Amino acid sequence: MNTVLSRANSLFAFSLSVMAALTFGCFITTAFKDRVVPVNIHVSRVTLENVEDFTGPREKSDLGFLIFDINADLQPIFDWNVKQLFIYLSAEYSTKSNALNQVVLWDKIILRGDNPKLSLKEMKSKYFFFDDGNGLKGNRNITLTLSWNVVPNAGILPLVTGSGHISIPFPETYKTPMSY
């Protein structure tokens, strides 16, 4: 504390510890918050094809096309420790070869300050819905859920699934659109 440098050093160290404590406080005030909100998903049309998976494996695989609507208000999720939400629509189903399949069909990044109200109409999926094989055809139970990954200013990175998912059956034949 006798020289300018040693005072600057202890001043800086003290400020850093206070900042660390504040950051921890910010994390702890939001760590146990429930971030589930209701979501409304509607699928209007599904088409199925059987083509070579050109995105990678080069094998004949089932490829689904979906047209969907999503309505959700994500405003309650945001607080002072949320930097962004990564929201994604995923399809979950089981086939003969795989007990569990999860495919992300569509995603969106919502930063703090962006419009948190989702109202999507007649959306096409952003990524190809290829199955690992031919398990989509005639699959009775394909579940669509909207989930989000909360990215904080500092803290944990929880994955939350919105309440309200739908399960749809897929067509029994290729290239015949199925409407709901």
Add this chain to the structure above:
Amino acid sequence: MLDIFASIPTQMDYKGQKLAEQIFQGIILFSAVIGFTYGYVIEQFGWTVYIVIAGFAVSCLLTLPPWPMYRRNPLKWLPAQDSAVEEKKQQEKKSKKHK
């Protein structure tokens, strides 16, 4: 030129050092409390950070330079003794012992 630099005071006395430390701790803790509450209310952690940085800047200004208020209790030193006189005294003592 060098004389000017040499004449600038650079040190605080002990009480001044203690005062300086108390002042910057007070300012930063105060800005931390204000920033946390304000950030929590308006839901912007960025503002908390800015307010603490402002507190840091203010306390840098107030406590880094050795302002006169930190130099009010200078140490009292014993007067410098002339070493020549001292040596003489000691020699006198020695010679007395020898006698």
Add this chain to the structure above:
Amino acid sequence: MNEYHMEQGEQGRRCWQRQAPPLLCQQLPDSGSSCHPTPGSAILMQSLEMDLFGDLRRMNKRQLYYQVLNFAMIVSSALMIWKGLIVVTGSESPIVVVLSGSMEPAFHRGDLLFLTNFQEDPIRAGEIVVFKVEGRDIPIVHRVIKVHEKENGDIKFLTKGDNNEVDDRGLYKEGQNWLEKKDVVGRARGFLPYVGMVTIVMNDYPKFKYAVLAIMGAFVLLKRES
């Protein structure tokens, strides 16, 4: 930090030069090492460098050993914490620094991620995983977008960076379409912004790194514990 330390002022220095009586030294409140200079070094202790070596010169053997042991203690406790974290989290590198912008705006260069890799924890779509690809030294942090898991637990998955247009198949080894459990270094669980910036600067400017390490080492070894 709470020790009020007085540089020997002009008066003080003059006193020492003239072999001040010991009484004067005791009159000073305990001001650490500058109170008991060896006769020859008192005048020289003006610059920082001289002060450093002055400290060293004033140490006896016992203090020197203590100093070295203290340094070894710092290094080994850092190592212990790191290895302990590896055991607790199950991940071979529990704390990583984000080096690229492929996950922006979630993670920027210099952000810190805390990873866990518990084997019983399933890998699911939407999670952020850190994985190693054969032929690449640096692990990649990306998000899982496709998962296929067999009855017996064998899992294959595909990843993509939030800021990238396409999935990661172009990054994998040629002909590799899926990642497996063995490729995973950890799953991102915690996030701390900016803290890793120090390591990024050090990686970008290796000379700076060595300078910092040398200065810190010198201070720990040469500066006497008070």
